[in-house]
Amino acid sequence: MLFETVLILSVAFLGFLYFLAKNNKRERIDLLGKHVVITGGSSGIGYDLSLEAVKQGAHVTVIARNKDKLNKIKAVLEEIRQKSGTINSQIIQVESLDISKSFEETKAAFERLSKTAGPVDILINNAGISRCGQFSELTIQDFEDLMRVNYLGGVYCTKSVVESMKNRRFGRILFVSSQAGQIGIFGYSAYSASKFALRGLVEALQMEVKPYNIFVTLSFPPDTDTPGFKEENITKCEENRLISESSGLSSSKEVAQGIIRSIKKGKFVNYFGLNGFLLCILTAGAAPITSLKDALLEIIMMPLARIIALGLLFNFDTIVKKCHKNKLKAK
């Protein structure tokens, strides 16, 4: 009797999850002929994203501020297009724009860019900056700058494309957050907050745009070897370096390829490596279900992820204590 009850309940539970997963099914797409806009596409992760998108046959628009860097990436992209020689009509364009300055300017730029390469099919909100330092050392300007670029910049760009996506009943939007947008760590009070903000935005936005066949993805890369990362390291405090190192260092190429894959599948979250997987389980919260397998893994593994996180937090506390002692000694 007990066996039968457990069996019936398990089947009912699996059926329920299967129904939920099916209800959230996301159509697979490819990039061929799509208009892909990449913010911050002139350096680091964005640079490799632009390369990958052109290789896969998309019309590519790169947005960033510095014109020299934009011209360089444009030349590289033109060369790839010529080598692959698949479609000569593939459009490549660059636009010098500060995404954090004003919504009106951003909107006008997107209107211009859509006239030449067609309405935006895929928007990759990648441009971002980082400032590392203890809360008492960071200035109010730091907090405002990070929020303006990492959060509001993404809002302005997304608002510039979402109406047209809704009208066309098609669109994919990805936001590059960070593992530091899943957990807060020493030195990242300003940075983590600006990346956590994206989570709330994306959960609400996804719920609103799902009926229009628009899917939104949050990407959580670990430390990645880029010009931005090298610059960040100059001022990085010991505590932050030691804690961040526990999640390893990725290459911008592997991160870019992972991001493109997850956009094509329409995943809600995009992670890298075992730590990235565990962090997504730990922070699944109210993330929408995208497959039966993912949902089962989350349900089964959440307690384990919490236990590992507690052990890790203990380790981080030890690092902070040690650094604190060393600083007192140095004084």
Ligand SMILES: NC(=O)C1=CN([C@@H]2O[C@H](COP(=O)(O)OP(=O)(O)OC[C@H]3O[C@@H](n4cnc5c(N)ncnc54)[C@H](OP(=O)(O)O)[C@@H]3O)[C@@H](O)[C@H]2O)C=CC1
């Ligand atoms: N590298 C890492 O360790 C990790 C990075 N990330 C995130 O990934 C994203 C890319 O990082 P990464 O490749 O290291 O960055 P880089 O500093 O190497 O490149 C940043 C790009 O963004 C552009 N950009 C910066 N500010 C603006 C702005 N206000 N308006 C328009 N474009 C801007 C830059 O061009 P220009 O200066 O000419 O405007 C550049 O093209 C960021 O969101 C970052 O937070 C997440 C996890 C790890």
Ligand SMILES: CCCCCCCCCCCCCCCC(=O)[C@@H](N)CO
């Ligand atoms: C159950 C959980 C286990 C997982 C362990 C995870 C360890 C967390 C380490 C945090 C790494 C933060 C990297 C930030 C990168 C970044 O955004 C900047 N470099 C940007 O320039």
